Amino acid sequence: MLNARRSWNKGRMRANKSKDLRRLYNNVSSSTYIANGKKYDEYYEASKGYWSQDSVTVANLTVRNQFFGEVILQYDTFRDMDIDGVFGLMPTGSAAAEGPTVFENMISQRLLPAPVFSLYLNRFNASSLDSMLIFGGIDRRYCTGRFIFAPLTSSYRWQFRMDGAEVCNRKLVIGGRRGQAELDTSTPLIQGPMEEIQTLHILLGATPHEKLPGRYVFNCSKVDSLPDVGFIVGGYSLSLSSKDYVIKEDEDGQVTCFSAIAGLYWRKDTMPIWLFGSSFMRAYYTYFDKGNKRIGFAKARH
Known part of the structure; x- marks a missing residue:
């Protein structure tokens, strides 16, 4: 984790x-x-x-x-x-x-050629590649294009600055002037403050779930036409397609299309941050560079 x-x-x-x-x-x-x-x-x-x-x-x-x-x-x-x-x-x-x-x-103990590791998460049965954790470097078979790097903003967490989001050609300010995000493999969700999540889903045309605060659902017949959602990191937009941010759950033959982007309540005395879970990391092969105190993202190959 x-x-x-x-x-x-x-x-x-x-x-x-x-x-x-x-x-x-x-x-x-x-x-x-x-x-x-x-x-x-x-x-x-x-x-x-x-x-x-x-x-x-x-x-x-x-x-x-x-x-x-x-x-x-x-x-x-x-x-x-x-x-x-x-x-x-x-x-x-x-x-x-x-x-x-x-x-x-x-x-x-000098077991690695460099103080780094990288993580690739596959899309379950949709990928011919297995998920992979690589210590000491990267494997280009798991990604395409260049890496986008962001400096770490914490010594104890894989945390970095996020400068906003983009939906439907509209730029959203998220996290205020000091927007922070942290990678978190303990959740499949991408989580942020409730008000910011609400604004984003209004643009996406999603409906609040009746029983789950902070969760949103889409009309399953319109999922393929949903716009991309981009998170601005290191001056670049890391975009997610609906294939990345929609989770389909089947319960007794009834399919619900949940948004993988969800709201969290934060105490007033804490600085709210975004948590990027496995839904984000399945879309981006991630490079954890402890030596240079930075984190890098390249589009994952599936």
């Missing part, structure tokens, strides 16, 4: 039983395991366990002495999901996370 400092794995002894124990981490079977003893308690992930330290292998890269949470009890959010854990990829870790992230350790 791009917005997570911590990494965790489901431990073999966790309380809620897994259907496949072979996929669970078992420290007894590891000759490089180092016990830590400190409790791991993550409210957001509804997970409890303890901190552990071990070698972590990603493809052909082995990171030594990596701290991670070994989860033995889990509730709600991740309990029934078909995942083995969370791989934290924030630019910088914190004391609360016990130690550096896997990416930071890859850099400090």
Whole structure:
């Protein structure tokens, strides 16, 4: 997860039983395991366990002495999901996370040719290419055209400045003079302040959902004729077609065409930012350049 400092794995002894124990981490079977003893308690992930330290292998890269949470009890959010854990990829870790992230350790242990990684997300069955996370560089097979770069505006998040949006040849000011956006793989949505989202959807001709605040729906028969939506980053418009920002959901044979662009409420004492989830990152192959403190976007190849 791009917005997570911590990494965790489901431990073999966790309380809620897994259907496949072979996929669970078992420290007894590891000759490089180092016990830590400190409790791991993550409210957001509804997970409890303890901190552990071990070698972590990603493809052909082995990171030594990596701290991670070994989860033995889990509730709600991740309990029934078909995942083995969370791989934290924030630019910088914190004391609360016990130690550096896997990416930071890859850099400090000189496992990478450059302090970067890149991410390609496919369009489910619509792409012949698998989703791919590449450490140390990029792969041009996954993108077309040039990269558009924006400086990072935070040391702890993949956050950057966004200068507005474009819909139907109309430029919208979003986020005020200091518009900020952050990449977030934990959501499929593109989320922003409620008022700005409302203005954008009025131009798109969308209808507010009756039961879900901040969500909008389109007439499914008109989806193919919807205009592009552009987000201005680094002086360029990163455009999304309706194929990128419309999510079709089928419930009991009834198809609803949701907008992947949704509203969020922000407290008055916080600066509202936009969150660009996987709907955006499926459209753009993303380059995370920690060394030069920047982030780059190139049109994804599907």
